[in-house]
Structure formats: structure tokens, C-alpha cells
Amino acid sequence: MLLPALLLGVLPHAVFPAVDPVPGVAEHLARVSAERIRADIDILSSFHTRHSLSDPDPEGVGIGAARQWILHRFQEAGGRLKPSFDGHSVPPGRRIPRETELVNVLAVLPGTMPQAAPRHVYVIAHYDSRASDPMDARSAAPGANDDGSGTVLVLELARVLAEVSLDCTVVFMATAGEEQGLLGARAHARAAHAEGRSIVGVLSNDIVGDPTGPGGREDRRHIRLFSEGIESNLVQVGTRGDDPRELEGRLRALGQVRAIGNEHDAPSRGLARYVAEVAAREQTAVQPRLVFRPDRFLRGGDHSAFNEFGFAAVRFTEVYENYDRQHQDIRVRNDRPYGDLPEYVDAEYLADVARLNLAALIHLANAPSPPQTRMLAGTLAYDTTLRWLPSAEPDVVGYEVVYRATTSPFWEHVVDVGQVTEATLELSKDDWFFGVRAYDRDGFRSMVSIPLPASD
Ligand SMILES: [Zn+2]
Missing domain, CATH: 2.60.40.10 (Immunoglobulins)
Known part of the structure; x- marks a missing residue:
């Protein structure tokens, strides 16, 4: 009453x-396995390249084989998961020389409460990789940390939750085309927006497996969590076809943000704050360090593609990035291997980041x-x-x-x-x-x- x-x-x-x-959450967190994460990182880094323009053949040595393996991993996880390919034909563009089929791989865990099941919580990472030249689809690009780390985190969470009953629907998604301009995520977000899908929040994990940085810096207890303040769907013109009435509506919404001073209450900022509160409640080993900014300078990520369509989405990234280990051709320098190699991913740290994501997912998906x-x-x-x-x-x-x-x-x-x-x-x-x-x-x-x- x-x-x-x-x-x-x-x-x-x-x-x-x-x-x-919340009773019971810690038991799920304990089921995250650093050993499985280690094994997956080593396999995922062994596809020579996962460049979005590389060999699409599932039996080949490029992205086609990698996505087949990811799908297979979701299938092995079993339970109530519904794995599938999510293909989008992308026209030529800045980093796409010809029309290309980009294929996200996803697994859906249907919600079990009728009133909540139409709401979706996403955990995502991009499985494509790149070498020094963003258009180079031939050179080795193991992409162990960027973004093999996020991809195996998504796989591990799917395994842990495959049989678990959650109120909302959870989508585990590995995207393609991130390095070519967030293309797989954007195509998915556009389709979700067009169908009026309700998305509670998107947790994007991109570069989350290496707690060390250059010069001996290290932070194993934190991960950065980026979130936008002013909503990009209010200020980005041209993404969704802009009729004048819609533009006027956006200006009004921006004006209201200014008038009442709530620049820090955008949905994505609220999502970041929610993750921080869950981490404190569940006392996860890795705690988020909130950064009130959409992303790092000169970099982008798939969460922004969801933001463009008005969805709350945030980005996890380790505290100290090492640029020698990102977007680099594999070579030896000063007697050390140089590039995004599996030996630079720390499975124990990555497992702790996975536990933080898992806690947030369970809370988000069971919350009213x-x-x-x-x-x-x-x-x-x-x-x-x-x-x-x-x-x-x-x-x-x-x-x-x-x-x-x-x-x-x-x-x-x-x-x-x-x-x-x-x-x-x-x-x-x-x-x-x-x-x-x-x-x-x-x-x-x-x-x-x-x-x-x-x-x-
Ligand atoms: Zn990345």
C-alpha cells in the first residue's frame, strides 16, 4: 500500500x-577464474591479426577465425546464453576502403523477471586489433591488452553468469571495427536505438589487463572509469539525421542542464557513480577511479558510440597505460619485445577487474x-x-x-x-x-x- x-x-x-x-554476490565473484582468463588471452592473441579488414574466413588466420572462436567460447559456456553473430555491412569511410561486413559476437542472457526483462545491461569489449598503421591488415597484431583483455573479461563473465537468474536481460558483446572508428558498436547502437530498445547501461572494457606503466609505475588496486557529463547525443549533430524540431529539443535539454547546474548528472555519470557505490558495497579488490570526462585525450572507444544514441555507457581503462604496448608493430627494442603482447597482460589483475564488472552487472541487472x-x-x-x-x-x-x-x-x-x-x-x-x-x-x-x- x-x-x-x-x-x-x-x-x-x-x-x-x-x-x-548484498548476500550471494561475493560467491559469484569468487567464481571468476584467473586461469581461464590466462588461457583465453593466450589463444586470442595467437590469431596473427584481428584487424577488421583481415581474412574473414573462419578457417583462416585473421578476424574471421577469431570471431568463430569467440562464438564457440560463448557456446561452450552454455546455460541459458543465446550466442549469435551480429553482422553489419559498413560502407566505405575514413578507415574502411571498401564496403565491409563487420561482425559483432554476442551472447544474450534473457532476464527472468517479466517486468524487468525488456531492460538490457551490456558488458562489451572490442575484439578487433591493429598494428602501427591502422589500415595494415597483414602485419601481426596480437592485441593482447587492446582489447584482448576486455574480450576475455566479457567471455569470463558470460561463463560465470550463464546459469544465473537475473531480472534484466544481459548482453555480452565483443565488437568489431573499433579501431576503424567504433563501427561495430555504432551499428549495433543505431539498430538498438531504432528499435527503441531499453538499455540500462553499457560497461565497456578497453585496455584493462596491465596494471603496470612505463617507468615502474604500477596500480593493481584501481581502474579508471570514464563517463561523459554533457550528453553527446545532445551536442553531436548529424549522427541520427537531424530534423529541426529534434535539434530544438536538444537545445532545450542543454539549456536545462545549464540552468539547474546538473552537468554531473548525465545518465553515464550516474552509471559511473553507481559502479563506484557497488564497488564500495561489495568491497571489490579493484576499485574504480572515476574520471569525469568522456575518454582520454586523442583516444576513443565503443562506449562513445552508445552515448551518441543516448544510451548510458562508460569506459574502464587501466590507470597507467603504456603506449609502447598499444597500436604497435611487434618488434624488439633494447632487447625487449615491443608491442601488445600476451606476456604484458596480468591475469590476476584482469580477474579482479572482471570481478568489479561482475558485481556491477549483477547489481544493475537485479535492481529495480x-x-x-x-x-x-x-x-x-x-x-x-x-x-x-x-x-x-x-x-x-x-x-x-x-x-x-x-x-x-x-x-x-x-x-x-x-x-x-x-x-x-x-x-x-x-x-x-x-x-x-x-x-x-x-x-x-x-x-x-x-x-x-x-x-x-
Ligand atoms: Zn581499444
């Missing part, structure tokens, strides 16, 4: 990072949908009233209002308001950012819904 409203005195306690882990929330801002008032539509899932047992100072990167306070659809806090909406999230009977929290101002 929903109560209409709750008037609250403010009884805050810190929400981040002190929330208990965020309530649709608005903030009453029709008249001047000293307090803050939030109203929301209840989340649809039957296991939702309550809601929390979270808030933070306008200068804070993380939610700082939480108020458990119970099974209601309205709450008033004795706090000025001028001075805080607010959000609402649902929780279910297992303790899974939804992503935070950001209220927009409304008159009633």
Missing part, C-alpha cells in the same frame, strides 16, 4: 560508501528501474518536495532520497522514505542536488533518478 506522502525532518547518514553488500521523479518548483519554498511514479517491479519495497552538495562528486546522504511516492525534505533545493532510487527486498538499489523541476 503506497502512502501518499511523507514529511521528513532531516536524518541523514553517509550513503557512500557505507551500505552492506529508477522511479520517474520530479521536483516541485512552481513556487518559492524553503523545503524540497519530490514526487515520483512507482517502479514497476513487484519486489520493490521502498525508496530512498539521496542528496549531495552541489560541489560533491558523490551522493553524500540518504533518507529511507519507505513505500511512498512523495517526500518533502527540510532542505533548500537551491543548495543541494537530489535524487530518488528504489530498493527491492534483496537490497538491490536502482540507479538514481534525477528529478527535473515541475510545477506539480
Whole structure:
């Protein structure tokens, strides 16, 4: 029974990072195997090249054989996984000399709660690789870390979750054409957008297997997590065919971001924050270091292709990259092998990164949908009233209002308001950012819904 409203005195306690882990998640994390990851990295690096323009023959020595192997790995994982190829014919472009069939490999784990199954959570990585010249489809390009590391992480998560029942649908995807311009991911995101697919979030893992950097730097306990602030689908013109009315709508949305100052509440930023909260709850060995920026300088990644179509998507990348081991022809320099070789991938670290992803996936896929929330801002008032539509899932047992100072990167306070659809806090909406999230009977929290101002 929903109560209409709750008037609250403010009884805050810190929400981040002190929330208990959800029972059962740690057992899944323990099933991630560094040995399997090691074995997969060694095989995936042995295809000579996985360049998107290399030999498409499944019996050959290029990308065709690699994708056949990835599909086979998904099939071996079995369980309730539905593996398939996701092919897209891509016209000639900057790094595509002729029309080329790019093939993503994916495995879908259907959600088991009818109200949640239409929502999709993605974990992705690109399986294509490159040498020094981005157009060189012949030279050796083992791509062990970029992005063999992300690809075997996706395979390992598919194996661990193949028999697990999760509320939402999970998509494990290895993309092609990333090095040619995010082409496989973009084709998939475009199709998902066209069909109106609901995507809760996309976790992209790209260069996640080497905790060491040049000059002896090392960080085994962290991974960077990049997220956009201003949504690229609001500012990128031309990707989706722009009719004037749609452009006007984007400008209005941007204007509202500016007016209420919520540059740090874009869906992708909220997803990054969610991952950080899960990592703190589940005390994963590798913790995300949030970078409030879409990506690194001079680099790109598949998460951005999803961002272009309005989907929340974030990028994991190790703390210290080593440019000698990326996008390089394999050679010997100073008596050391030079290039993106399997010996530079650390399976133990990569397994810990996989556990962080797994924790985030399990939480995202079991969490309720965020309530649709608005903030009453029709008249001047000293307090803050939030109203929301209840989340649809039957296991939702309550809601929390979270808030933070306008200068804070993380939610700082939480108020458990119970099974209601309205709450008033004795706090000025001028001075805080607010959000609402649902929780279910297992303790899974939804992503935070950001209220927009409304008159009633
Ligand atoms: Zn990459």
C-alpha cells in the first residue's frame, strides 16, 4: 500500500560508501577464474591479426577465425546464453576502403523477471586489433591488452553468469571495427536505438589487463572509469539525421542542464557513480577511479558510440597505460619485445577487474528501474518536495532520497522514505542536488533518478 506522502525532518547518514553488500554476490565473484582468463588471452592473441579488414574466413588466420572462436567460447559456456553473430555491412569511410561486413559476437542472457526483462545491461569489449598503421591488415597484431583483455573479461563473465537468474536481460558483446572508428558498436547502437530498445547501461572494457606503466609505475588496486557529463547525443549533430524540431529539443535539454547546474548528472555519470557505490558495497579488490570526462585525450572507444544514441555507457581503462604496448608493430627494442603482447597482460589483475564488472552487472541487472521523479518548483519554498511514479517491479519495497552538495562528486546522504511516492525534505533545493532510487527486498538499489523541476 503506497502512502501518499511523507514529511521528513532531516536524518541523514553517509550513503557512500557505507551500505552492506548484498548476500550471494561475493560467491559469484569468487567464481571468476584467473586461469581461464590466462588461457583465453593466450589463444586470442595467437590469431596473427584481428584487424577488421583481415581474412574473414573462419578457417583462416585473421578476424574471421577469431570471431568463430569467440562464438564457440560463448557456446561452450552454455546455460541459458543465446550466442549469435551480429553482422553489419559498413560502407566505405575514413578507415574502411571498401564496403565491409563487420561482425559483432554476442551472447544474450534473457532476464527472468517479466517486468524487468525488456531492460538490457551490456558488458562489451572490442575484439578487433591493429598494428602501427591502422589500415595494415597483414602485419601481426596480437592485441593482447587492446582489447584482448576486455574480450576475455566479457567471455569470463558470460561463463560465470550463464546459469544465473537475473531480472534484466544481459548482453555480452565483443565488437568489431573499433579501431576503424567504433563501427561495430555504432551499428549495433543505431539498430538498438531504432528499435527503441531499453538499455540500462553499457560497461565497456578497453585496455584493462596491465596494471603496470612505463617507468615502474604500477596500480593493481584501481581502474579508471570514464563517463561523459554533457550528453553527446545532445551536442553531436548529424549522427541520427537531424530534423529541426529534434535539434530544438536538444537545445532545450542543454539549456536545462545549464540552468539547474546538473552537468554531473548525465545518465553515464550516474552509471559511473553507481559502479563506484557497488564497488564500495561489495568491497571489490579493484576499485574504480572515476574520471569525469568522456575518454582520454586523442583516444576513443565503443562506449562513445552508445552515448551518441543516448544510451548510458562508460569506459574502464587501466590507470597507467603504456603506449609502447598499444597500436604497435611487434618488434624488439633494447632487447625487449615491443608491442601488445600476451606476456604484458596480468591475469590476476584482469580477474579482479572482471570481478568489479561482475558485481556491477549483477547489481544493475537485479535492481529495480529508477522511479520517474520530479521536483516541485512552481513556487518559492524553503523545503524540497519530490514526487515520483512507482517502479514497476513487484519486489520493490521502498525508496530512498539521496542528496549531495552541489560541489560533491558523490551522493553524500540518504533518507529511507519507505513505500511512498512523495517526500518533502527540510532542505533548500537551491543548495543541494537530489535524487530518488528504489530498493527491492534483496537490497538491490536502482540507479538514481534525477528529478527535473515541475510545477506539480
Ligand atoms: Zn581499444
